[in-house]
Amino acid sequence: MSDKKQQVSRRQFLNYTLTGVGGFMAAGLLVSPLRMAIDPVLKESSSGDLVNVGLSVDDITSEPQRVDWTVEQVDGWYESEPSRSAWVFKNDNGDIVALSPICTHLGCVVSWEGSEDYPNQFFCPCHDGRYEKDGTNVPGTPPLAPLPYYEHEVRDGILFLGNPISREGA
Amino acid sequence: MKWRSKDLKQYLQAKEYIDTIMVPLVPFHLSNEQDMEKDSFRNEVLTVFSNEMEKELSGRMMLMPVYNYIKSTDMNVEKDRLNDWVEDIKVQPFKHIFFITFDSKWRKLEQELDGTLIWLPTVQTGDILSKELQSMIREQVKEITEFIRSYW
Numbered sequence A: 001m002s003d004k005k006q007q008v009s010r011r012q013f014l015n016y017t018l019t020g021v022g023g024f025m026a027a028g029l030l031v032s033p034l035r036m037a038i039d040p041v042l043k044e045s046s047s048g049d050l051v052n053v054g055l056s057v058d059d060i061t062s063e064p065q066r067v068d069w070t071v072e073q074v075d076g077w078y079e080s081e082p083s084r085s086a087w088v089f090k091n092d093n094g095d096i097v098a099l100s101p102i103c104t105h106l107g108c109v110v111s112w113e114g115s116e117d118y119p120n121q122f123f124c125p126c127h128d129g130r131y132e133k134d135g136t137n138v139p140g141t142p143p144l145a146p147l148p149y150y151e152h153e154v155r156d157g158i159l160f161l162g163n164p165i166s167r168e169g170a
Numbered sequence B: 001m002k003w004r005s006k007d008l009k010q011y012l013q014a015k016e017y018i019d020t021i022m023v024p025l026v027p028f029h030l031s032n033e034q035d036m037e038k039d040s041f042r043n044e045v046l047t048v049f050s051n052e053m054e055k056e057l058s059g060r061m062m063l064m065p066v067y068n069y070i071k072s073t074d075m076n077v078e079k080d081r082l083n084d085w086v087e088d089i090k091v092q093p094f095k096h097i098f099f100i101t102f103d104s105k106w107r108k109l110e111q112e113l114d115g116t117l118i119w120l121p122t123v124q125t126g127d128i129l130s131k132e133l134q135s136m137i138r139e140q141v142k143e144i145t146e147f148i149r150s151y152w
């Protein structure tokens, strides 16, 4: 008798704890966006931080080249996407330009002169989206906005890139 | 895109643009100690690989959850199960289905699969973060991207 009673209460106990944990997790989910907003430690580490992408300024030419690098993410438990890419070149004024390769249509990766039919343009393999060298989307192709550009800085002759910045559609 | 809510929301709004599916095929076991390390390493590499592929072509290709199976299984049964997956996928207007794997056993069943098999040759065990492996993966990603584009 007492044995049975004990089992029931143990099950009840487990039930309570499980609901307790579940409730706690739900509360956590509700709270976290707010905490993200106010607690600087929890903010994405990449915001504002410029990262050495391993490219010397002397190696940047007028021909766009692809650089890949990784950013460290604090949000360790959730699958982060630490690898980033950019197309880097010097424009006609000699200024460094770093464009995001992410197509503004649906997000495929564009290539410089990715299609033989369109020299001097970025080409998206997915739905033939095209962009001028400065990243402006070519009207009549699927993308409705230019390629974002990265904020950049040169330190000791080395290129540092930050976050991509979106631009208004052409 | 991947099989996650934020991507599927986008999918439902832009269905006509996303016509390609990729399913990674990964054998699993803990029974053969000799092969354990090797097989789990391949799993790691394939994960990186399929994620990179997904990134390159995310506007047109959806990466499915991994299809896992016991390594010593009857492959004919797995083939049928896998074709069941495809049948379900094809309820949506997908035109191209690709399976990607390190497991050479699928090659014998290639004809009976309801999709295109991309078989990757073996990788040696090593450090998943090593520069060599990363550049090897990048090279392969480029090649497979070209391959998939040839179907579009």
Ligand code: FES
Binding pocket: A103, A104, A105, A106, A107, A108, A124, A125, A126, A127, A128, A129, A130, A142, A143, B059, B060
């Ligand atoms: S994703 Fe680039 S054109 Fe559609």
